[in-house]
Amino acid sequence: MPVQVWAVLGPTASTSRFEALHPSGMTTFVGREDEYELVWRRWLKARQGQGQTVLLSGEAGVGKSRLALAFSERLKDERYLRIHCFCSPQHTNSALHPIIDHVERSAAFARDDPLEKKLDKLDTLLRQSWSSAEDSALFVEMLSLPNDGRYPVLGLAPRLRRQRTMDALVRQVEILSSSGPLLVIFEDAHWADPTSLELIGRLVGHIASHRVLIISFWPEFGAPWIEQAHVTALSLNRLSPHDVDVMIDHIVGNNPLPAAVRQDIVERTDGIPLFVEEMTKAVLETASEDEARRTVALVPSRRTAVPPTLHASLMARLDRLGAARELAQIGAAIGREFSHELLAAVTWWPEAKLEMQLDKLIRVAVPPGRAARGDLFVQTRSRAGCGLWLAAARAKTPPSCSNRCNPREQV
């Protein structure tokens, strides 16, 4: 029997993970009035030349990308420039990947463009920002394109080239903002490579007197420059039951749901818009109320399980934790709350090692500003972020860890 086979030809033209997941539009934006207003006020300041940075944090699926998009839509009648960068888990070690990707998209490179055409497109783009010949040569090297003779040959040692490239990128932002307000959106910094992170840090330090607003999603670790006056940390909480209700209304349109099913969705999705969308759509595909209720019941309560959409990403992040991963696993076997002393007793680790790994786990797993050592997991009882980590960790906990502890409570 013939079997149909498929081959991957290349990446799609989608600009982001968000866009790729929404080929046919998205749910009407609900709630978030305060957050939206705050970003707007920061934009007004930035527009007047008092550069601003907003650090958005919040658990996966809570609506960070959607808020940034809703805000960009509000600017549709304004004259401004936008740089939109996306970090991805596949490129955590590729230097400046989010920036390279942005430049390639802005220059409209096509996959099969010959070198000359790519360089022509790049030249057109760089002319808009009056880049010097040296800066253009640095950008060509950054994009790993051969210099066909139209740029000066720089011959810089790697360290110096990195330094000069960063300087040139900061200069670009300055130049662009001199011709109009500039919005820089830098999504999912937890996946950024170290060079991009350093660049963002430099930009934040640099833009205070420029017409620039940087919105960066910074969910897992505190940024060293968070204390600066022009930096605002904005944490996105879950949606209220009322907002979830409104979201459901938008999704179901003219197909009203039985009250009990609707109530189930509100309870089980626990205010995470991503799950509200997924569960409501799944229910809409069912043929009867009974089937709808069974469908909803199939999805474990948010209190007991990690949704599959998050599971893979949490697992990958757990794997990168090294020894701290074992701490998460031991913690997961103990329960949702545990003390420093109990961890010390179970791990038998020297205090210095325990401290170091606990710090690492707190930095990665707990929303910034929420964790205080000692009551790490008590603090996060009401936030799913860390609970999800623990539930994912439990799925990876080897018997050697879980046998050391008695499971006490479901995460």
Ligand SMILES: Nc1ncnc2c1ncn2[C@@H]1O[C@H](COP(=O)(O)OP(=O)(O)OP(=O)(O)O)[C@@H](O)[C@H]1O
């Ligand atoms: N306020 C909102 N109103 C309506 N839909 C929303 C809202 N917030 C989020 N959504 C929808 O929920 C889904 C998840 O949102 P989004 O992708 O923005 O989350 P995220 O925080 O960026 O997640 P991740 O960390 O995985 O990137 C999207 O389909 C989005 O359209």
Ligand SMILES: [Mg+2]
């Ligand atoms: Mg997102």
